[in-house]
Amino acid sequence: MARGYFFTLDAFLAIGIILVGMLVIYSYNPFAPSPEQSYAYAHDTINLFTETALEDLNEPYIEWLINQGYVTNKKNTLMEQIGEFYFKAKLTGNTPINYTKQLQNMLEYLIDSLVEEDYGIGFYVNEEPVYIRGDYTSDALLLISSSTPAVGIYNTTTLWGPYQIEVRVWK
């Protein structure tokens, strides 16, 4: 009888050790952020920027850009406008108008209302960062990106692009 008790106790002890070990293994990353949210931000941002024309936005800052002449075609989508600002910045060297600054201001204004503050977000054109909110470090827990090609017309005779415009979201 004593042996039976011994062996049973031994077995339960073994089970307990295994259970503890498994708990340790599976609870290694108990607070991993949900990838779905980051993917939604990245993907939805790309979709919004691709499908929404500037003239359809009821945003005072966009209207200001149009009135000041920084935006020459209000039928441009947001994605086309990013590409156009990028192209003009390269073409003119940001003189006399600083198109890079206009692009960053536009994105900052729009993104603040679209993406939560605790998510970092960055826009890249042909791998070159044009706007980044939040510091991206190797400690970031999650990074999701979504990209699309964009092409547009400048002055009727010149084509800009195709540029690869990418949105990265991280936390």
Added chain:
Amino acid sequence: MEINLRLGKRGVFYTAISLLIVSIMLLAFKSKPTEIASGRFDAEASRVEVANALVKNINEGFIERLLKVSSYRALNALALYINTTKDPIDPSELNDVFKEVLITGNISGKPIDEEIGIKIMENYTLVDNLRRLEEAAWEGLSIITRFNTTNSNVVVFQSNASGAFNVIVNLTLRYTVLAGTATWNVKKTWSVKVPIEGLYDPLWFKWEGRAIPIEFAEYEVDYAKNWTSLFKFIDNIDYMRQPYGPSYLMRLTGQYNLSSRCCGIESAVNPYYLNFTREYNRTYIDFCFYTVGKCAPYGVNKTLYELENITTHTPNTKFYGFKLDARHYVGFSAEKGSGTVGLKPSGKPSVGVIECEINTKNNWTQCDSAQWHTTILGTRAVCEHTDGYDKIIAAGFRLRNEDDDYTYFDVPNSTRLDGGVWYYNNTDVYINDSGTWTLRVRCEDRQGLVDARTESWFVPWGTANIIFINQSGNITAIINCTGGECDEINITLE
């Protein structure tokens, strides 16, 4: 205490129970196969979604932008090609020619940029742009895209849909998108409106060799209300709609005499910009000026009008000899019924074409063909008048060699009038004098108004060949003059 570890039935039983419990717990923590599979399917679905978005972008924006830029450049390249060849595009071949330039950048198999000497289509043909799109799709999204331009179809036209300010280009194209397990095969027709603003007018290339870009007047042109608006319209060589005039594509195909109700355009002839040295008896509107029979002084309403504050009679001023027909005066005056404010009929004669009959009967040609040892059998000239040819009562002809200061004939009135052309059947003049020749024609109307014009041409001097012959100390010089008259030659032996 020594434990007896003999295998007993209870020990085995309890150990087996423990192993069973552990096994059950292991199975409970193992991932379900379906979860692994759904992870893989999510990635594939995402790839298809990205490819779908690319197809949507291609269908709803990318191709249209590429097509617009390439089409605009192709139209400009064709206009510049006309400047090089002075030969408009055959109307029946317009679609084929445009398609070739648009897609490949070639015309009749040769690079159009080389033909015109300007890089317009380089890197901007439709093929170039589509290849860039294919590369971007592969490098950015790892999606294979292939556009098939070989069996594409292109149509270019103007209509009520395009209006005067645009040209419509329709492109039918097939393309394929490959994204992993999903494939798209698409055949679609895109239609874009290409603005003609900024393109060079082929009409000006053809007739004057001038690069004049089409810029539409954004102000009201109303001579009766404000003459400076018309002055500006002429000075800037701006454009406006004109249903009686040819459209842009008609100008590209040399159909200047046609009218396009939907899409006709016009500009004024600026004599100051074109450095006119004389006044012309024509309507100073582009398609009227260069088309016989379209506008006054031809047709039913032959009257031409000069405009106060616009027309001058001094060369090199704005605007020397400018005239309009009644249709255009009305068109430039928004207030109908403003009458003839500032207008006065331009009724005076002007000398038109002058020709000589050289060597053989009825061989009428330009008088500068009367060269050494040819014979002028007769002369003729057109005397024009804004109020009709019948207002001319006399045409005088005078032929001179200016270097010799010799007049061959000088008659105040010619011998024959035939259909507005005045003929003088002079005594045959054999050209055996070199130097400057002039033929002056003088047209006079019933009111005594006169216009005269002189054609001059040069007959080159001859070449003298001198041969010396020595015969027993006697030297003889033989002078042979060929190709023209030789001047006096003095030979001195030393």
